[in-house]
Amino acid sequence: MWPKTLWRLAVLGAAVAMMFASATASADTALPAPYSGWNVQVAPIDGNDQVVHLSFDSPLLKRRVTNTVYLPDSYYDSGPKLPVMYVLHGTVLSPLDNCALNAVTSQETLVRMIGCGGGYLQDNLYDIPSQLSKMNFVAVSPDTDPNGSICQTCMWVDGRSDLLPNIQPLTASELPADSFLHQELYPLVESIFNVRSDRGGRGVMGFSMGGWAAALQGMIHPDAYSYIGYVSGGYDIKEPVLQSTIIEPVGYFRDQGYTTSLTDPVWWAQFNPRDIATNLKGADVAFLLSSGDGCLNPVELLNAPECQGDFSPVRSPSGSVLEQELSLNRTIAVNDLTAKGIPFHTVQTPGTHGANNKEMFATQIVPGANAKFAASTATPETFSYRTAIPRFSVWDYRIQVTRGTDGFLDLTGARTDGRALTLTGAGNADVTTPATFTPGQTYTVQSVHESHPATQQVTADNTGRLRFALDTGTGEFGTTAGSTPGTTTVTIS
Numbered sequence: 001m002w003p004k005t006l007w008r009l010a011v012l013g014a015a016v017a018m019m020f021a022s023a024t025a026s027a028d029t030a031l032p033a034p035y036s037g038w039n040v041q042v043a044p045i046d047g048n049d050q051v052v053h054l055s056f057d058s059p060l061l062k063r064r065v066t067n068t069v070y071l072p073d074s075y076y077d078s079g080p081k082l083p084v085m086y087v088l089h090g091t092v093l094s095p096l097d098n099c100a101l102n103a104v105t106s107q108e109t110l111v112r113m114i115g116c117g118g119g120y121l122q123d124n125l126y127d128i129p130s131q132l133s134k135m136n137f138v139a140v141s142p143d144t145d146p147n148g149s150i151c152q153t154c155m156w157v158d159g160r161s162d163l164l165p166n167i168q169p170l171t172a173s174e175l176p177a178d179s180f181l182h183q184e185l186y187p188l189v190e191s192i193f194n195v196r197s198d199r200g201g202r203g204v205m206g207f208s209m210g211g212w213a214a215a216l217q218g219m220i221h222p223d224a225y226s227y228i229g230y231v232s233g234g235y236d237i238k239e240p241v242l243q244s245t246i247i248e249p250v251g252y253f254r255d256q257g258y259t260t261s262l263t264d265p266v267w268w269a270q271f272n273p274r275d276i277a278t279n280l281k282g283a284d285v286a287f288l289l290s291s292g293d294g295c296l297n298p299v300e301l302l303n304a305p306e307c308q309g310d311f312s313p314v315r316s317p318s319g320s321v322l323e324q325e326l327s328l329n330r331t332i333a334v335n336d337l338t339a340k341g342i343p344f345h346t347v348q349t350p351g352t353h354g355a356n357n358k359e360m361f362a363t364q365i366v367p368g369a370n371a372k373f374a375a376s377t378a379t380p381e382t383f384s385y386r387t388a389i390p391r392f393s394v395w396d397y398r399i400q401v402t403r404g405t406d407g408f409l410d411l412t413g414a415r416t417d418g419r420a421l422t423l424t425g426a427g428n429a430d431v432t433t434p435a436t437f438t439p440g441q442t443y444t445v446q447s448v449h450e451s452h453p454a455t456q457q458v459t460a461d462n463t464g465r466l467r468f469a470l471d472t473g474t475g476e477f478g479t480t481a482g483s484t485p486g487t488t489t490v491t492i493s
């Protein structure tokens with residue numbers, strides 16, 4: 001063990017020396033673009049070379065972000081790359097994210113958990129360092145500054161500007177949180193650490209809002225992850241009690257620019273796991289659903305460790321009520337995923353909100369993720385995909401939709417070799433296929449829209465992709481930008 005520790009110290013020390021700004025060399029000169037301008041720093045936490053802070057200036061978030069990286073005993077700076085698990089924290093209430101209030105918020109466990117540095121506190125609930133000898137993957141927890149959180153109610157999705165002002169600390173800031181993950185954090189981690197970048201070697205997990213977000217990440221990006229860990233999260237945010245007592249009052253959608261379920265119903269559906277869960281069908285993803293039970297059972301209340309101390313219903317009454325509602329959401333998820341034929345594994349233990357996180361990580365996530373990452377992950381031959389996001393990529397397709405009003409696009413029977421797909425929705429679509437064609441060769445794109453056929457001749461670019469538009473005169477997928485949804489079937493030969 002000691003020689004291994006010395007080796008880790010040596011390789012990590014070399015990395016830190018390369019990246020820290022100093023009198024003779026700065027981090028900007030050690031990393032390639034675009035990271036060279038981000039003032040990247042890596043520093044062990046409390047002298048522990050296996051738990052480090054990765055901090056950088058985020059161009060997208062326009063502020064400095066502190067993230068925690070956990071390096072297992074099996075990690076080395078060279079040799080086989082390890083899988084990586086991204087760990088998303090839950091809600092932090094903007095008015096409470098003030099360390100001057102700690103004496104007040106500490107009177108109630110859940111309130112403290114969503115107060116100053118809530119992202120850091122929630123990450124600690126898993127006790128990840130205790131599992132470093134068993135983990136065969138690196139864990140990366142974004143936004144874990146003890147002094148304050150950036151993603152407070154962001155759902156880890158991209159926000160948008162709207163007419164309602166965000167006034168801190170009354171409301172949280174609108175953030176491009178999904179883009180931050182995929183365009184900044186993941187590539188940077190893959191550039192610095194010896195980790196895998198393929199879907200089979202990447203997972204996402206989260207607690208509370210982070211569990212909801214982990215489910216959304218897997219469903220919005222089914223081609224990006226092979227493991228999803230959902231710990232006490234929301235699954236159907238339109239369930240009446242959850243919506244009226246948590247989702248609407250906290251203001252997740254409002255803060256991210258999506259107003260209310262009445263004014264933005266399409267976007268509420270887009271960011272509701274129940275409405276887009278079919279994106280996971282056939283994706284070969286391991287999906288864990290877990291929750292506590294709120295400590296309602298009198299025997300558990302007296303004897304279960306998860307119902308004692310700081311997590312007892314006495315010390316965390318709001319945590320007991322919240323976990324009861326999230327337990328119901330887990331049941332909704334179990335029934336919905338079963339009906340849709342989507343595989344999952346589910347566990348419920350005693351506990352109020354956050355009480356069983358350590359147990360779930362040690363007994364469910366670590367062995368489950370180890371097994372999934374060690375196995376091969378299959379790419380589906382065909383897939384279905386549903387989204388209201390107008391510009392997206394999935395299974396190597398790149399699609400942009402122009403329409404007059406918000407709406408969903410449904411892809412069905414889409415082949416991952418790019419040879420066929422069916423689009424249903426309104427508007428016009430610009431489609432770029434996967435890079436599976438011969439560069440420079442011309443192909444026939446045949447489309448049928450509402451029984452009206454059309455043909456295009458399209459030449460593959462130098463990467464082997466075809467790009468074509470479905471609009472007026474070419475087998476449109478929607479007659480006008482504001483048209484009634486229609487269906488277009490495309491085949492390529």
